Amino acid sequence: MQSSTLLPISNLASHPHAPVSACFADYHSRTSGFDEMLDAQGSLRPHWMDLGARLSQWTAADFEGRKQSMQRLLRDHGVTYNMFDDAAGTSRPWSLDVIPLLIPAAEWSFVSQGVAQRSRLLNLILEDFYGPQNLLACGLLPPALLFANPGFLRLGNVVPGTVFAPMIGFDLIRGADGAWRVLADRTQVPAGIGYSLENRIISSDVLSGEFAGLGVQRLAGFFEMEREAIRALSPLKRQTASVVMLTPGPMDPTYFEHAFKARYLGFPLVESADLTVRDRQVFLKTLEGLRRVDVILRRMEDVRCDQLEQRNRSNLGVPGLTEAWREGNVVLVNGMGSGVLESQALHAFMPRICEHLLGEPLLLQGVPTLWCGQVHDLARVLDAPDQWVLKRAFPGGNRRTLFTGSLDAAARAALLDEVRSEPHQWVAQEILTLSTAPTWVNGKMEPRSIVWRTFSAQSDGVQSVMPGGLSRVSHNAQEQVIAMQTGAISKDTWVLADGPVDTFSLLQDRGAVLRPARPPGGVPSRAADHLYWLGRYAERLEQTARVLRMIFRRFIGEGSELQTRELALCRDWISGLTLLPAELMKLETTETLLADLRELLSNPKREGSIPGLINLLRFNAAAARDRLSDDTWRLFNRLERDSNLPPGPLVITNALGVLDTLILDLAAFSGMQLENTTRGHGWRFLEIGRRMERSLAMLEYVKEAARIAVHDEAILMPLLEVADSTMTYRRLHFSRPSLLPVLDLLMLNETNPRSLNFQLLSLARHTSQLPQDASSTHAGMGKNLADLLLSKLSSLNLSSFSITEEHTGETIGRLCTDLSDDIETLSNHITEHYFSHAARRPA
Amino acid sequence: MHYKILHRTSYHYEFPVTVGHYTARLEPRNLPVQACPWHRLVMRPEPWVRSFRTDAFGNHVEYFEFEGAHQELEVISRSLVKVSASCPPFPSATPAWETIREEVLGTGISPVTAAGAYAFGSPLIVPSAIFRDYAASSFPAGRPVLEGVCDLNQRLHQDFIFDPTATDAATPIIEAFEKRRGVCQDLAQIMIACLRSHGLPARYVSGYLETLPPPGQARLVGADASHVWVSVFCGGNHGWIDADPTNNLLPSERHVTIAWGRDFSDVVPLRGITLGAGKQRLTVAVDVEPVNEE
Numbered sequence A: 001m002q003s004s005t006l007l008p009i010s011n012l013a014s015h016p017h018a019p020v021s022a023c024f025a026d027y028h029s030r031t032s033g034f035d036e037m038l039d040a041q042g043s044l045r046p047h048w049m050d051l052g053a054r055l056s057q058w059t060a061a062d063f064e065g066r067k068q069s070m071q072r073l074l075r076d077h078g079v080t081y082n083m084f085d086d087a088a089g090t091s092r093p094w095s096l097d098v099i100p101l102l103i104p105a106a107e108w109s110f111v112s113q114g115v116a117q118r119s120r121l122l123n124l125i126l127e128d129f130y131g132p133q134n135l136l137a138c139g140l141l142p143p144a145l146l147f148a149n150p151g152f153l154r155l156g157n158v159v160p161g162t163v164f165a166p167m168i169g170f171d172l173i174r175g176a177d178g179a180w181r182v183l184a185d186r187t188q189v190p191a192g193i194g195y196s197l198e199n200r201i202i203s204s205d206v207l208s209g210e211f212a213g214l215g216v217q218r219l220a221g222f223f224e225m226e227r228e229a230i231r232a233l234s235p236l237k238r239q240t241a242s243v244v245m246l247t248p249g250p251m252d253p254t255y256f257e258h259a260f261k262a263r264y265l266g267f268p269l270v271e272s273a274d275l276t277v278r279d280r281q282v283f284l285k286t287l288e289g290l291r292r293v294d295v296i297l298r299r300m301e302d303v304r305c306d307q308l309e310q311r312n313r314s315n316l317g318v319p320g321l322t323e324a325w326r327e328g329n330v331v332l333v334n335g336m337g338s339g340v341l342e343s344q345a346l347h348a349f350m351p352r353i354c355e356h357l358l359g360e361p362l363l364l365q366g367v368p369t370l371w372c373g374q375v376h377d378l379a380r381v382l383d384a385p386d387q388w389v390l391k392r393a394f395p396g397g398n399r400r401t402l403f404t405g406s407l408d409a410a411a412r413a414a415l416l417d418e419v420r421s422e423p424h425q426w427v428a429q430e431i432l433t434l435s436t437a438p439t440w441v442n443g444k445m446e447p448r449s450i451v452w453r454t455f456s457a458q459s460d461g462v463q464s465v466m467p468g469g470l471s472r473v474s475h476n477a478q479e480q481v482i483a484m485q486t487g488a489i490s491k492d493t494w495v496l497a498d499g500p501v502d503t504f505s506l507l508q509d510r511g512a513v514l515r516p517a518r519p520p521g522g523v524p525s526r527a528a529d530h531l532y533w534l535g536r537y538a539e540r541l542e543q544t545a546r547v548l549r550m551i552f553r554r555f556i557g558e559g560s561e562l563q564t565r566e567l568a569l570c571r572d573w574i575s576g577l578t579l580l581p582a583e584l585m586k587l588e589t590t591e592t593l594l595a596d597l598r599e600l601l602s603n604p605k606r607e608g609s610i611p612g613l614i615n616l617l618r619f620n621a622a623a624a625r626d627r628l629s630d631d632t633w634r635l636f637n638r639l640e641r642d643s644n645l646p647p648g649p650l651v652i653t654n655a656l657g658v659l660d661t662l663i664l665d666l667a668a669f670s671g672m673q674l675e676n677t678t679r680g681h682g683w684r685f686l687e688i689g690r691r692m693e694r695s696l697a698m699l700e701y702v703k704e705a706a707r708i709a710v711h712d713e714a715i716l717m718p719l720l721e722v723a724d725s726t727m728t729y730r731r732l733h734f735s736r737p738s739l740l741p742v743l744d745l746l747m748l749n750e751t752n753p754r755s756l757n758f759q760l761l762s763l764a765r766h767t768s769q770l771p772q773d774a775s776s777t778h779a780g781m782g783k784n785l786a787d788l789l790l791s792k793l794s795s796l797n798l799s800s801f802s803i804t805e806e807h808t809g810e811t812i813g814r815l816c817t818d819l820s821d822d823i824e825t826l827s828n829h830i831t832e833h834y835f836s837h838a839a840r841r842p843a
Numbered sequence B: 001m002h003y004k005i006l007h008r009t010s011y012h013y014e015f016p017v018t019v020g021h022y023t024a025r026l027e028p029r030n031l032p033v034q035a036c037p038w039h040r041l042v043m044r045p046e047p048w049v050r051s052f053r054t055d056a057f058g059n060h061v062e063y064f065e066f067e068g069a070h071q072e073l074e075v076i077s078r079s080l081v082k083v084s085a086s087c088p089p090f091p092s093a094t095p096a097w098e099t100i101r102e103e104v105l106g107t108g109i110s111p112v113t114a115a116g117a118y119a120f121g122s123p124l125i126v127p128s129a130i131f132r133d134y135a136a137s138s139f140p141a142g143r144p145v146l147e148g149v150c151d152l153n154q155r156l157h158q159d160f161i162f163d164p165t166a167t168d169a170a171t172p173i174i175e176a177f178e179k180r181r182g183v184c185q186d187l188a189q190i191m192i193a194c195l196r197s198h199g200l201p202a203r204y205v206s207g208y209l210e211t212l213p214p215p216g217q218a219r220l221v222g223a224d225a226s227h228v229w230v231s232v233f234c235g236g237n238h239g240w241i242d243a244d245p246t247n248n249l250l251p252s253e254r255h256v257t258i259a260w261g262r263d264f265s266d267v268v269p270l271r272g273i274t275l276g277a278g279k280q281r282l283t284v285a286v287d288v289e290p291v292n293e294e
Helices: A020-029 A046-056 A060-077 A105-129 A143-147 A193-206 A208-214 A220-232 A255-265 A321-326 A338-342 A344-358 A375-383 A409-421 A504-508 A510-514 A525-553 A561-575 A590-602 A610-623 A630-642 A652-675 A681-709 A713-722 A726-733 A739-748 A756-768 A781-794 A806-835 B097-104 B111-118 B129-138 B145-159 B173-179 B184-197
Strands: A080-082 A091-093 A101-103 A167-174 A180-186 A243-246 A275-278 A281-286 A289-292 A295-298 A331-333 A369-371 A388-392 A401-403 A426-430 A436-441 A444-459 A462-465 A470-473 A489-495 B002-024 B034-044 B049-054 B060-083 B202-209 B226-233 B240-243 B255-261 B270-275 B280-291
Touching: A020 A444, A046 A101, A046 A208, A060 A193, A060 A630, A101 A105, A101 A444, A105 A167, A105 A180, A105 A338, A105 A344, A105 A444, A105 A462, A143 A344, A143 B111, A180 A338, A180 A344, A180 A444, A193 A208, A193 A255, A193 A444, A193 A470, A193 A489, A220 A255, A220 A295, A220 A444, A220 A462, A243 A255, A275 A321, A275 B002, A275 B060, A281 A321, A281 A525, A321 A331, A344 A369, A344 A426, A369 A375, A375 A409, A375 A426, A436 A470, A436 A489, A444 A489, A525 A561, A525 A590, A525 A610, A525 A652, A525 A681, A525 A713, A525 A806, A561 A681, A561 A713, A590 A610, A590 A652, A610 A630, A630 A652, A652 A681, A681 A713, A681 A739, A681 A756, A681 A806, A713 A726, A713 A739, A726 A739, A739 A756, A756 A781, A756 A806, A781 A806, B002 B202, B060 B255, B097 B111, B097 B145, B111 B226, B129 B145, B129 B173, B129 B184, B145 B184, B145 B226, B145 B240, B173 B184, B184 B202, B184 B226, B202 B280, B226 B255
Parallel strands: A101 A489, A243 A295, A295 A331
Antiparallel strands: A080 A091, A167 A180, A167 A444, A275 A281, A281 A289, A369 A426, A388 A401, A388 A426, A436 A444, A444 A462, A444 A470, A470 A489, B002 B060, B002 B270, B002 B280, B034 B060, B049 B060, B202 B226, B202 B255, B226 B240
């Protein structure tokens, strides 16, 4: 390591006692234009004095250490941003810079007023666009600007009083003149509120000293207001407004945020299949039946929300939703068609519209913009195209940002031709140099262009602006376009307080604010479905790990005669199990067998492999993310890391190490399920899934082992090992295992938590507590099926068996098959009865 | 002309449908040249909920929901319609097409700027250089707009082969354009794409056409299908003028207008989203019968 990394940054400057600014000389030399931290002379700006002095004392190792702490916390919290362009469909960890963006109190006061004004203004514009269209009649906006905008939906008459955009995001940038300007309004699905909160939780933790010392405004108050604003939107003004958050699903790039925010606000996270429209009202399908929904926080683009009304190639959407909304029976946050305001072309008309609608000047200016759809503006642009940035006027499709000056002659001519032939599709904006903020990258502090997104929440009489927000800096130093899709780095935004910080809610009980509220009772059927499969896959993973461990153990040691015999029997035994591929155990040589076992440990594409099962487990966990605790999520993240085998040829002790850790991790998951989960229906389905999978596994083990044991009881030791019952058996019997006592322990013993009897008793208990529709012909059917299973098992009379007779194995085999069939029937009953509408289930 | 119209749509589903949501745009519009004094829509089974509204284009829409299992659905629309002859202007008397293109981008609300609602891309029709190039010879500089429209109407009729097997309702127009084959829906949408690529407002009209029986044969009941054509904005004085590229004519008394919009997706006669239906079999029968004026 270089020695300089051990020295504070200030010591890197030539004079150890030089003014603070000296230690930022290197940084200053790389700034051009407006820098957030340093003024033109390279001195710290007043609001940076405190943090700047602190940072100047940090060594590079201090920065790196904090960066790593942040990355670890982000990973543990499972913060991700899914990538559309990632062929594997995986998610990428969120990246957060160590250094926050600072906003001084006086500046915030102006910006927050400007944002609040703009939020009122945008809502009035939406009401006009989807109502009387006075703005067009008054000549304040060319009608073509509205008609050419694909975000302008032809909705027809919307009930008066409809609220269009209670939640809006604002992308702000600062140009060379130091003034904040609006780059874009995010009116349709304003992403980033959840990430802002997550960033704050992490940065206030890792930088706790700085956070407390600087007097940073808290976000908790905003979230309280947001929750109130959403509740106040309920069309019935009910005390207990029923609010849900609608997500496209785990494949959405910002799914993490949907789940996180739904949990934080205490609203159920639902997918479109969870909702149904009946008599033009929206209902949530829950295990208990249909439940009326008043407000939907929509995280889906409006054109995907209702396939009855909008062309829609995906399977998403709630047919009839638009009709229900148009009638005023449900509130959408934000309303259909609100994306119309995301057009860059509107900037050109905003100041006059503001004067007209609010009777006051526009406080926050937009980026100076010309809409090429106006003849005189088009002429100005074509006159001197290199003075402008050319952008598409409307969102969607191709969102290119083009600097004509940077194009070669042919490309430049082609672009200008495009503008000439469809001028209404283009805007020209003044070229602004974005301000830069210090960012810790590549082991040093670098100035990077910054965009700050803040948010407003409003409904009747409640209006609030988030004192903070999501800031992003470009991934590389030259980049002028900043998007999380292209690898930008996020920053927390610290708005500094003038006087004492409003900390009432945080100081009262920090946990109460940062922890999610208790979710309401109804469990969406789809969530129950995923929890059920989560239980099944967790158990299947554990069973697979135990079987593999049992085999690997027989490859180590001295290779005694017993070991060799057991291994041969195991090959026969396991070839009959559906858990592992049938062809596996037929492999002749030890080498080919080991090579194949290695595949099962490391190849996610191999069916039934450990990584394959972990993927299925995580898929279901992700889909029920809002119902799993942070600790559980951390454990699932660990599962993936712990299952990584070192590269190279298989070393058996390594494989055993991985399997041991995996089994411990899964034990931790069961423990959490037992000790840290509320006994609601969600938990019950997870339990049912686990018990069913364990029953099916045990029945298979016993069926195949009994077939072999009538010839050679040496198979019973591996059987007990896989069934995790070796200790129990030894304690009870003090002898070599023998078939009948083993069967008694694994099938009938109701105190052994691995026995079939134990699973069936548990299934009978859970099925009797499932929600029942008394009028249904299926009422109580689950419980009846579980009871039938128990009575069949009790008919097993072990004393009537003779262990050496061939037909003993067959009789046991038949009973096992019969019981397995009944369990499958029970599984089908639960699937059809409780989550029949869920179409996308793996395996 | 007076017509008695019967439009029957039947669905047969592979599995019983438990929940279904539908919209129907089947009631003919009332227009200066058309009146619909009587209209009834009957569904079997009887829907659970029915409601009416007028959509953003002024069309009548009926929304209905089903709850409870059914495997067959029949929607029967009956209308009485009176259509008067319209007399289109002399093509040479209409304004130059560029005038309309420029006026559409103007400010304030006038018939011309309002027509801008149909001048740009829509869900199924994306104007592009391909359509602009194809239509360019119909719209040389300064040509009166209706002359250009008639020329384009005639060229499309000539260049395209009517072929119901070449496309279906979901075929993108660019594909039909490249094949030079399709049905009235393809021709109408391609013509609209050509016009909008020149900045001209053009809308998609759905309706019925009375077909004359071949000489010596009785008129076949139910043989007529629903039909679509185009309407083009020809300036403030002349307003909207219809053109039917499938038949190479400017519609008059033999076309009955149900609804119009930007493209097919705005005027789908019957659209339904069902839960658990599996495959569905759809049959449509339309009968447009002239009646004696009484």
